[in-house]
Amino acid sequence: MARRGSLEKGAAQAVLAVDVGNTTTSLGIVEDGALFATWSLTTPERMTADEARVAALSFLAATDGAPEVGDAIVASVVPGLTDAWVSAANALCGRRPLVVGPGLKTGVRMRYNDPGELGADRVADLAAAKAAYEPPFIVVDLGTTTNFEVVDADGVFVGGIIAPGLALAARALAGAAAQLAAVELRAPASVIGKSTREAVQAGVVMGEVARIDGLIDMVWRELGCKTLVVATGAGAQTMRALSARIDAADEHLTLRGLGALHALNRR
Numbered sequence: 001m002a003r004r005g006s007l008e009k010g011a012a013q014a015v016l017a018v019d020v021g022n023t024t025t026s027l028g029i030v031e032d033g034a035l036f037a038t039w040s041l042t043t044p045e046r047m048t049a050d051e052a053r054v055a056a057l058s059f060l061a062a063t064d065g066a067p068e069v070g071d072a073i074v075a076s077v078v079p080g081l082t083d084a085w086v087s088a089a090n091a092l093c094g095r096r097p098l099v100v101g102p103g104l105k106t107g108v109r110m111r112y113n114d115p116g117e118l119g120a121d122r123v124a125d126l127a128a129a130k131a132a133y134e135p136p137f138i139v140v141d142l143g144t145t146t147n148f149e150v151v152d153a154d155g156v157f158v159g160g161i162i163a164p165g166l167a168l169a170a171r172a173l174a175g176a177a178a179q180l181a182a183v184e185l186r187a188p189a190s191v192i193g194k195s196t197r198e199a200v201q202a203g204v205v206m207g208e209v210a211r212i213d214g215l216i217d218m219v220w221r222e223l224g225c226k227t228l229v230v231a232t233g234a235g236a237q238t239m240r241a242l243s244a245r246i247d248a249a250d251e252h253l254t255l256r257g258l259g260a261l262h263a264l265n266r267r
């Protein structure tokens, strides 16, 4: 059964947050600014509004003690799936959800040539990190891509980096070389691989660590200062353990950012 939130003025309403990534779609319930529960599903190639609504309803039904959801916010970096989630949220909450995109208040000053180009997940990461950490900081989001968001000492988003993500790099290697197969994405015993599997793990996993740490050093040099580095996404804990530069792992930064953006944009 659809849970409809109370529309009474002043009633605390829980918010459904939807983060449509290229590989995984994450759902969260944000209540009083805190993330109450999260759920994830594989991002399909296409999806109807009914399918999105059923996915959201399954999440709510599977969550013990879930508060009533009265509103929603959607961040999608897959344009072909955005409408389905917007319609689903509309049907669930009885009002049009907020959609992260141009026109939304973010609370973060942006120095990106065209801020409208910035991925909705990156905007959410920035909003969450701004609420939780003192600038300067760098967010490293480990997903389909490994993307960085750089915030300078004045709290201004000054740009970032987009690189292939861990799983993408592994797939590319296996796909391009006849004798290489998919490997488990974990650190090998030694960076000098003693087998094909270890050699690929060294190249992909330790290569990703080296790329992240090396890029952070280059960003620090260009900024003229060191920063806090926060990792988010599925592999955030693992990467923090392997990296010499990542200070904190905050797996659900994007969903919490959606909560922050909702609070900023709805009375």
Ligand SMILES: Nc1ncnc2c1ncn2[C@@H]1O[C@H](COP(=O)(O)OP(=O)(O)O)[C@@H](O)[C@H]1O
Pocket: 020, 021, 022, 023, 024, 025, 043, 142, 143, 144, 145, 165, 166, 167, 168, 185, 233, 234, 235, 236, 238, 239
């Ligand atoms: N540390 C890790 N260990 C294993 N797999 C990882 C790790 N980090 C990311 N991945 C994989 O990277 C891919 C993309 O991550 P995901 O969070 O699903 O991306 P997106 O946010 O772009 O949808 C997934 O296939 C996931 O399994």
Ligand SMILES: CC(C)(COP(=O)(O)O)[C@@H](O)C(=O)NCCC(=O)O
Pocket: 021, 022, 023, 077, 117, 118, 119, 120, 121, 122, 143, 144, 145, 146, 147, 162
């Ligand atoms: C960089 C991204 C592909 C990351 O997507 P993800 O890896 O989370 O699926 C996404 O934020 C995006 O499509 N951005 C648009 C380009 C930009 O941010 O400048």
Ligand SMILES: [K+]
Pocket: 021, 121, 141, 142, 143, 144, 233, 254
């Ligand atoms: K992401």
